[in-house]
Amino acid sequence: MSGTYLGMPAFPEAAREAVADTTLRGNLRHATHTIRAKRAKAVTEVSDWAELREAGKRIKDHTLRHLDRYLVQVEETVTAAGGIVHWAADAGEANEIVTRLVKMTGETEVVKVKSMATQEIGLNEALEAEGIHAYETDLAELIVQLGKDRPSHILVPAIHRNRGEIRDIFAREMSEWGRPAPEGLTDTPAELAEAARLHLREKFLRAKVGISGANFMVAETGTLVVVESEGNGRMCLTLPDTLISVVGIEKIVPTWQDLEVFLQTLPRSSTAERMNPYTSTWTGTTDEDGPQNFHLVLLDNGRTDTLADEVGRQALRCIRCSACLNVCPVYERAGGHAYGSVYPGPIGAILSPQLRGTGSEIDASLPYASSLCGACYDVCPVAIDIPEVLVHLRERVVQGGEVTREGNKVVLRPAKGHAAERAAMRAARWAFTHPGALRTGQRAASRSRRFHPRTLPGPGRAWSETRDLPPVPTEPFRDWWQRTRGGKDGDR
Amino acid sequence: MRVALFLTCVNDTLYPDTGRAVVKLLTRLGVDVDFPMAQTCCGQAHYNTGYRHEAEPLARHFSDVFGEYEAIVTPSGSCGAMVRELYPRMGERARAEGRGDTLAATLAPVVPKTYELTEFLVDVLGVTDVGAYYPHTVTYHPTCHGLRGLGLGERPRRLLQAVRGLELVELPGADECCGFGGTFALKNSDVSAAMGADKVRNAESTGAEVLCAADNSCLMHIGGTMARLRTGMRPVHIAEILASTEEEPAP
Ligand code: SF4
Numbered sequence: 252m253s254g255t256y257l258g259m260p261a262f263p264e265a266a267r268e269a270v271a272d273t274t275l276r277g278n279l280r281h282a283t284h285t286i287r288a289k290r291a292k293a294v295t296e297v298s299d300w301a302e303l304r305e306a307g308k309r310i311k312d313h314t315l316r317h318l319d320r321y322l323v324q325v326e327e328t329v330t331a332a333g334g335i336v337h338w339a340a341d342a343g344e345a346n347e348i349v350t351r352l353v354k355m356t357g358e359t360e361v362v363k364v365k366s367m368a369t370q371e372i373g374l375n376e377a378l379e380a381e382g383i384h385a386y387e388t389d390l391a392e393l394i395v396q397l398g399k400d401r402p403s404h405i406l407v408p409a410i411h412r413n414r415g416e417i418r419d420i421f422a423r424e425m426s427e428w429g430r431p432a433p434e435g436l437t438d439t440p441a442e443l444a445e446a447a448r449l450h451l452r453e454k455f456l457r458a459k460v461g462i463s464g465a466n467f468m469v470a471e472t473g474t475l476v477v478v479e480s481e482g483n484g485r486m487c488l489t490l491p492d493t494l495i496s497v498v499g500i501e502k503i504v505p506t507w508q509d510l511e512v513f514l515q516t517l518p519r520s521s522t523a524e525r526m527n528p529y530t531s532t533w534t535g536t537t538d539e540d541g542p543q544n545f546h547l548v549l550l551d552n553g554r555t556d557t558l559a560d561e562v563g564r565q566a567l568r569c570i571r572c573s574a575c576l577n578v579c580p581v582y583e584r585a586g587g588h589a590y591g592s593v594y595p596g597p598i599g600a601i602l603s604p605q606l607r608g609t610g611s612e613i614d615a616s617l618p619y620a621s622s623l624c625g626a627c628y629d630v631c632p633v634a635i636d637i638p639e640v641l642v643h644l645r646e647r648v649v650q651g652g653e654v655t656r657e658g659n660k661v662v663l664r665p666a667k668g669h670a671a672e673r674a675a676m677r678a679a680r681w682a683f684t685h686p687g688a689l690r691t692g693q694r695a696a697s698r699s700r701r702f703h704p705r706t707l708p709g710p711g712r713a714w715s716e717t718r719d720l721p722p723v724p725t726e727p728f729r730d731w732w733q734r735t736r737g738g739k740d741g742d743r
Numbered sequence: 744m745r746v747a748l749f750l751t752c753v754n755d756t757l758y759p760d761t762g763r764a765v766v767k768l769l770t771r772l773g774v775d776v777d778f779p780m781a782q783t784c785c786g787q788a789h790y791n792t793g794y795r796h797e798a799e800p801l802a803r804h805f806s807d808v809f810g811e812y813e814a815i816v817t818p819s820g821s822c823g824a825m826v827r828e829l830y831p832r833m834g835e836r837a838r839a840e841g842r843g844d845t846l847a848a849t850l851a852p853v854v855p856k857t858y859e860l861t862e863f864l865v866d867v868l869g870v871t872d873v874g875a876y877y878p879h880t881v882t883y884h885p886t887c888h889g890l891r892g893l894g895l896g897e898r899p900r901r902l903l904q905a906v907r908g909l910e911l912v913e914l915p916g917a918d919e920c921c922g923f924g925g926t927f928a929l930k931n932s933d934v935s936a937a938m939g940a941d942k943v944r945n946a947e948s949t950g951a952e953v954l955c956a957a958d959n960s961c962l963m964h965i966g967g968t969m970a971r972l973r974t975g976m977r978p979v980h981i982a983e984i985l986a987s988t989e990e991e992p993a994p
Contacts, residue, residue: 584938623887623927624891626919642790646794679784713928717932724758727755
């Protein structure tokens, strides 16, 4: 994924700053709680939600199981409709293809509709390095780009900013990129939106090249689908002469009928709307209407490796609705940046370590960035059992084992830094399979209870810095049971 | 009915009062309770931290110890969920790894017989009024594994509502995690502590004297945070409230 994230510290350190930032926590809390409540309401309006969820899960699983076949079908249908299909094994290849395609047009500016796939590969930076300016046209994405910031949410990339901060960014930065912000801009939503509209309109009307991702690809007709709320996506997809869509290979649905399921579950799960304000579909090229050149870049970048993992592959069902972020108590406090990836929150914690491997510090720590409370699984419209995958990836971190990397089976060794924990787990397992030893330990703890420190050494320190420890009782339960025969001999 | 009490390692070692309360309560309801002395730990901490292979012998030990009983009752939502949800999964994984059906077959007998305490009272014994008396204001925190893992639903609150003298007040944000999460509390202590503090603030806003839950692990985290923030509220396990009577009231 994007080079911006290399060398990130482990999640707990990255989260520490965010936890202490009260403005950030206030922004996140307000935003996630509002959308969370709305989603819950939007979902109860649908009487067959459970069936829709199950259907979505099944369609995705079926498609993933036969992905080889559907990918060939997509290539055939897109080509037949006048598009050109390119295959990219990784981020480097994808960036190289897109850069070459843009250069062939002779243009140095492109407009973009928000796309997770292009963020994942760091396309904007790659284009910039070749002298091509990519303009984000989604309001929140524009705020992030102007603020020289990173997105912190799948759907609301600027969720960590409040209105005042946004006004300041617009007033300061818009003139650097094009049409300046109006004089005396205030922080009312209407004025901010109007400033963005004026700034962006200039770009839409000038651009000859558009770049998009897609929410879905319908295999039977080679049609791509983008759902959005602002209309900027439709502008990007219809105004330029050349359209380049970069799409992850897991975005396929076999038929239009399958699509029907997701067009119900996605908007309700993401923006709590009954349907998206704009649903745009495009199939190849049409003479004198819309882009005259269409390129589809099919992106792997770790996806087939992920598919090889029986437990972890369910992460590829994700339709990026972001419902799991909005209910996650860890995301709410740590913020999106702490996850060190374009995919934050619960889905990021299972997707990034699979797409990128668990080699880096941040990726090895992500499977632990959860209390396993299960709220994410509950809301996921394609029933991804995120806690299950988290535990599975923890196992990979601490015990190693066989994984697929770049198509090859490799055996991972246990990650460093877990030796003490591993020894403790083994010792505990030994004591727990030897009840006599456990009992001796309990008795020793009871006898020495007056000497127990109030703060713990080692890893336990983190506990006692913010919480008091319970006192060790005078007698463990099992001793009481044996002494009184479960209270039958008196002495309750 | 021969019922085994699976107290859990945490309760046995740190919260023996909860165990005594369960025994008192079930005995009062006419249940013949046994405490198999060879019991230890369900293996949840191992499993959830990524040490599935260390958890397997503990699961096998659990089955050896409890296999012969008609029912196994535990005053812990998370340990109950471990047996009911994750033991079958451990069996499946062993099968997927080419180790055959042995583990699955060993664990299968205990899975359907294991009940969390409130589940056992409502579903098996069919009681909601257990004859308890507890004259305090109480707010109830449904822990994550009880709520979403086992789906305890309204059972605990129905039991509490039937307690004489008890005033039950709603906890704002009740279904949000308290931030304990086993080793999560150590590995991500900043986030964990922030979650705990928010939970305690919500609890405090109810004006209740007591925060009640059906899991001592969560109560240890919440109670430890309460003590540090000097709220004056007390964490109490639901078993201790349900065991409390006019003759022998719990504090
Ligand atoms: S994991 Fe599920 S809830 Fe989370 S973004 Fe993906 S589809 Fe939505």
